[in-house]
Amino acid sequence: MKMQLLQICHARSGDKGDAANVGLIAREEKFYPLIKSKVTSAVVKRRFKGICEGKVERYELPNLWALNFLLHNTLGGGGTVSLKQDAQGKTLAAAMLRLEIDVPPSLLKKTAKQKNKKRVA
Amino acid sequence: MNGPVVLRRDMKSSIRIASGQGFWGDLPTAPIDQVRRANADSPVDYMMMDYLAEVTMSIMQKQKLKDPNAGYARDLVEVIDAILPDIVEKNIKVITNGGGVNPEACRDAIFAIARKRGIKIKVGVVLGDNILDSLDALLRAGHDLKNMESGEKLTDVRERVLSANVYFGAMPIVEALRQGAQIVITGRTTDTGLTLAPMIYEFGWKENDWNKLAAGTVAGHILECGAQSSGGNFAAGWKSVKDFANIGFPIAEAYDNGDFVITKHPATGGKVSRQTVAEQLLYEIGDPKEYITPDCVADFTSIRLRDLGKDRVLVHDIIGKAATPFYKVSMSYNDGFSASGTLTYTWPDAMEKAKLADKILRARLAKAGCSFDEFRTEFLGYNSCHGPLTPTKERDVQEVVVKFGVRGNDKKSIAEFGKHIAPLILTGPPSVTGFAGGRPKPSDVVAYWPALLKKTAVTPQVVVDEA
DSSP: OEEEGGGTEEEEEEEETTEEEEEEEESSGGGHHHHHHHSOHHHHHHHTTTTOOSOEEEEEEGGGTEEEEEEOSOSTTOTTTOOOTTTTOTTHHHHHHTOEEEOOHHHHSOOHHHHHHHHHO | OOOOOOOOTTOOSEEEEEEEESSTTSOTTHHHHHHHTOOSSSOOSEEEEOOOOTTHHHHHHHHHHHOTTOOSOHHHHHHHHHHHHHHHHHTOEEEEOTTTTOHHHHHHHHHHHHHHHTOOOEEEEEEOOBOGGGHHHHHHTTOOOOOTTTOOOGGGTGGGEEEEEEOBOSHHHHHHHHTTOSEEEESSBOHHHHHHHHHHHHHTOOTTOHHHHHHHHHHHHHHTTGGGGTTTTOSSOGGGOBOGGGBOOOEEEEETTSOEEEEOOTTOBBOOOHHHHHHHHTTTOSSTTOEEOSSOEEEGGGOEEEEEETTEEEEEOOEEEOOOSEEEEEEEEEEEEEEEEEEEEESSSHHHHHHHHHHHHHHHHHHTTOOOSEEEEEEETTTTTTGGGOOSOGGGOOEEEEEEEEEESOHHHHHHHHHTSTTHHHHSOSSEEOOOSSSOOOEEEEEEEEEEEEGGGOOOEEEEEEO
């Protein structure tokens, strides 16, 4: 089923010169292989069309269940030169989380442990 | 600097380092809170405070030109004034890069406070990072200092350089601690070095113990943005963060094997979890396998997190490799002028009106013969941050702040721009308001110039005095 990344990930973004970095982190380990296969640099480049004017590089951090994206030529010159309201790209993480991907329903089933936790709470 | 590591008899197996400030302008009460709340159950041995962003040095350099006793973070002196009796009583050491371009003047201001309070204190300063006066000599000696991002030659902007500083790492701070400093004030030091230094000093880590240096560097990365690792700006679950008003800044509980726990004082607001720490680890990084500092190269892909519950997260198994032979240099230079102004348009047709205002403004400035390198119009409240990714339709916008910004080398054009915002209220589309604060005036654009310099070209100096 189609789903916003917001449902299965969290993210933080910031500036590296004129590039923005967007760290995308799976909320659970089981979602990491999914985002690794679905959220490619090409997908992210398309997602940020009109914002990212350069290439998109992707790095994998499996221990942290995370991907790091570097979006080049994105911040209007970066730092103090930029006229952009979001000169440091701090809100781009939110824009990333709005991206929709296909999530297999089987992945969304709660584990016994999670169900139990919910009942206790 | 490179002397042998002297093993001290009282060597500790764990220390706690508190984060007191994530940038110049961060929550002013945070460092005071970190120190006052410290007790036997939640001890603090060190507090690090980061004051320097990339272009902060240029602001400080300007202040120093006007007043030779200025050029450092004055807020820092206020903080020290507030916590001095506490840090002496509790034996908490303070490490900060708030010395800016004038660490000695900062130290003297702290000495003046200490004398007034009748307190004896040893303060160390780290000098030698400021290479502004030796730029030409460095260039003549064959260091090209080219822009490491664009590849441009420094000679292109040499005449406009405002500040030039080398990023030192942890080692000069370690030296100041060895000489007994309770407060260490540096100029341009890496944010991570402020946290790594006490670990090297207390645990007797060697200068080539890369895994441990990398671990301390990762701890530094987690502490350097203050509460951003303890619930601030937390995307995964900001609604679950309790008591933002009393947010606790992070504390690293470091062990001599390189493992550390991120936590915060009890009974403070905020949250420390696997997710708050993970978000900060992903903040402003490039290639995670190559997190380069003057002290080592840390591999962020090796980091393992374990949520221990109760606002405690264990960070372990970090791997690092040898430092590079270079220091990073941060320079700033004048790069023209900019100005910006805003107006607010409301329903009906808020966006249509704002767009028309933009068209009128551009036509009038063209008629006035103005030229700009960049003219940017953004619609705050509609799509200024996410631009074309915004799904909302323009006609559904109830009110919008239109922000005009210009940048260029022709100061006259920038000044003329400032005169044409307010007139739009009486000479353009209706239901407009929100013009306040007078005409936007041209301000200097200070651009950033990152470069590399061989470590052998500069030598840090450490001076520790008592007053």
